[in-house]
Amino acid sequence: MSEDAWTGRPFTVVTDGEPGALHGAVVAIGNFDGVHRGHRRVIGTALERAASLGRKAAALTFSPHPRRFFRPETPLFSLSSDRNKLRLLAATGLDGAIVFHFDAAFAATTAEDFVRRILVEKFGIGGVAIGYDFHFGKGRAGSPNFLSFEGTRLGFPVDVVPPLEDEGRPVSSGSIRETLSQGKVVEAAELLGAPWFITGEVIHGEKRGRELGFPTANIRLDPSCQLKHGIYAVRVDMEGTRVDGVASFGTRPMFDDGAPLLEVFLLDYEGDLYGKTLDVAFIGWVRHEQKFASIDALKKHMMADVAQARESLKRSGKAFPVLGRI
The missing domain is CATH 3.40.50.620 (HUPs)
Known part of the structure; x- marks a missing residue:
């Protein structure tokens, strides 16, 4: 931390x-x-x-x-x-x-x-x-x-x-769940008082991201998670180091439409993360999850995703939940 x-x-x-x-x-x-x-x-x-x-x-x-x-x-x-x-x-x-x-x-x-x-x-x-x-x-x-x-x-x-209300919206766990189910992570952060975050262990995946030039840290979220499937700008804390990133949460329609998985591409970072536990804070919405006509089209959109995520993260300053030790 x-x-x-x-x-x-x-x-x-x-x-x-x-x-x-x-x-x-x-x-x-x-x-x-x-x-x-x-x-x-x-x-x-x-x-x-x-x-x-x-x-x-x-x-x-x-x-x-x-x-x-x-x-x-x-x-x-x-x-x-x-x-x-x-x-x-x-x-x-x-x-x-x-x-x-x-x-x-x-x-x-x-x-x-x-x-x-x-x-x-x-x-x-x-x-x-x-x-x-x-x-x-x-x-x-x-x-x-x-x-x-x-x-x-x-x-x-x-x-x-x-x-407590925020501009007419009730500040409640139910209203926050609803905003997250719509992908509105900025609104969720306003109600929470800090970005919403998850914690998970990095697991082995199919390594498709590495083949595409975007190696990802894969995390399996709780099956009850109703976060909207899509691409997000995220900020990650790993054992005291903060790194910005872009993440996909969904079923990978280009490949297998499997169980939902969070795939995090860390910006300007290299290193083996398998088995490490990460805190991933959701800073901004980038786009919906979708299937493209070709792998080249997917890679083009992924590069655009990275650029958009960088802008979102830049605007957010150092936003991250404040956490205590237990």
């Missing part, structure tokens, strides 16, 4: 249901998929409350996403993997994250028990910050009003954060 991508703040992750060093913290509760600007407003509220009380601040989140548990037959396009969510949370100034495994037993926990037995008795929370639409507990019976009432009764402050 590049030095400028780390806040330097220690970050504790609790995953076994025991509070440890985060006992007594003010908690921001939510799924936090993508850790977008709306989430950061909730987190910022928790940080302010924690500072006023002289306590630590932590995110309280869930894995897997509850929607994956309740509707396993319906793929959910996750904006961030579990690990990347923690890396994003670690860069917000929080002291740590409490991750609950969302399973049948947890889903059966009533709202009353979640507040009294988990938040108060086990974690001794100093306060709670939630979004205006956060619901919890068995049957989603717990509402912001219910949590506020319980906070007053049990002696902890509850901050309910109103919705």
Whole structure:
């Protein structure tokens, strides 16, 4: 990770249901998929409350996403993997994250028990910050009003954060998924507060890019990824080194129409990347994926893609998500 991508703040992750060093913290509760600007407003509220009380601040989140548990037959396009969510949370100034495994037993926990037995008795929370639409507990019976009432009764402050909009667009994980499914990565970055990114290991491919003069680092994304197939300007972080690039995400209609694959051509870079893990940030849209009349026509368009990507990346400055160490 590049030095400028780390806040330097220690970050504790609790995953076994025991509070440890985060006992007594003010908690921001939510799924936090993508850790977008709306989430950061909730987190910022928790940080302010924690500072006023002289306590630590932590995110309280869930894995897997509850929607994956309740509707396993319906793929959910996750904006961030579990690990990347923690890396994003670690860069917000929080002291740590409490991750609950969302399973049948947890889903059966009533709202009353979640507040009294988990938040108060086990974690001794100093306060709670939630979004205006956060619901919890068995049957989603717990509402912001219910949590506020319980906070007053049990002696902890509850901050309910109103919705955030960006020029009339709701800042939500759902709206960001929709923009990415349309290839609108610039709009997604505006809602997120930073470019959307993925992390993956470079795998061996058919080496067609090398034969065409554009060797690529190939990464298999989660099958639930609904990013629009097409060509993108990207910025890549590999073990502390940032390199600009142009990437194709799709089924390679010129060749095999196979399973979707991300193929990243790094600009002005030479080296063996097989087995390395890359962070790939999507900076700009270049064009739709398409089938050309000949290989020569494809190569001509690929050269144009590189030129367009360079311009997009130049305009973006050093845009890249700020990530913490976990």
